[in-house]
Amino acid sequence: MNRRADLPDGLRGRAFSVRDALDHGVSRGRLRRQDLAAPFHGVRVPAADAFGDVWSRCRAYARRMPSGHIFSHVTAAQLHGLPMPTQLESAPLHVSTFLPMQSPRAAGIVGHRLRQGSIDVGSLRRMPVVSLVDAWCQCAPFMSVDELIIAGDHIVGGRYPQKTVKQLRSAVDSYAGARGVRTLKHALEWVRPGSESPKETELRLLLVRGGLPEPELNGDVFGADGAFIGRGDLLYRRFKVLVEYDGSQHADDRRQFHRDVDRLEAFSVDEWRVVRVLKEHMNGDRSEIVTRVRNALISRGWRP
DSSP: OOSTTOOOTTTTTSOEEHHHHHHTTOOHHHHTSTTEEOSSTTEEEEGGGTTOOHHHHHHHHHTTOOTTOEEOHHHHHHHTTOOOOGGGTTOOEEEEEETTSOOOOOTTEEEEEEOTTSSOEEEETTEEEEOHHHHHHHTGGGSOHHHHHHHHHHHHOSSSOSSOHHHHHHHHHHTTTSTTHHHHHHHHTTOOTTOOSHHHHHHHHHHHHTTOOOOEEEEEEEOTTSOEEEEEEEEEGGGTEEEEEEOHHHHHSHHHHHHHHHHHHHHHHTTOEEEEEEHHHHHSOTHHHHHHHHHHHHHTTOOO
């Protein structure tokens, strides 16, 4: 080190263990400087990263993570990219071991013990993490039914689903007797393939719980001449009613906005009734959305 205040190149700008620092000749006094923070006992990170995202916090804990410890539950769900409620985004890290090992105990850690052989474990960015479906199942004690549905839709949805509903059901069955399994089973009954965003899931649940038929999700629509018209968010194909959720990102991205205008115009030309739902509608009186869609369906021949 050129100056007393410097850290070795291998430690600068990242998380490191106190042991590694001492082995590199860094003094304990240097480790107490204000430009470093201690998110976990025996770990130092740049002070600017002390309250970083889940990846930063997991990388920091990994510097002291004993063999046999695994990121799990809410933390694993975040690492797998599942949509999570805001209040859980900065939750303590959930770390598990397999029986008969002791449950992890440390400040900033929620420890769990799992049955050997009951959980699939993989690796994300070289960190041990329970599988995607196990992470979803383990979130049941910490999330509401609708939050679990949104996360489940994310797993089985999109153009390239990560898992199937059948695979989720098999995983849920393996959690018989676990805490939150009733909530999990209830959520599973509402999970559907095809959703491409949490708001689409919220909108689907709103319409069905409001007494309307269940819509088809993100289906391709073709005209009478066989020409492709477009994909619709929530389709009532029999009645030619399309419900579209337009989030703020559509208006902010001008190219996407123009594509949406052209696409919805094509639906209208093909005599589809289009009901657009904006972010502001979802944040307001949601019963008005149900009324608008109900009226559109009735105008096309649907009878309650």
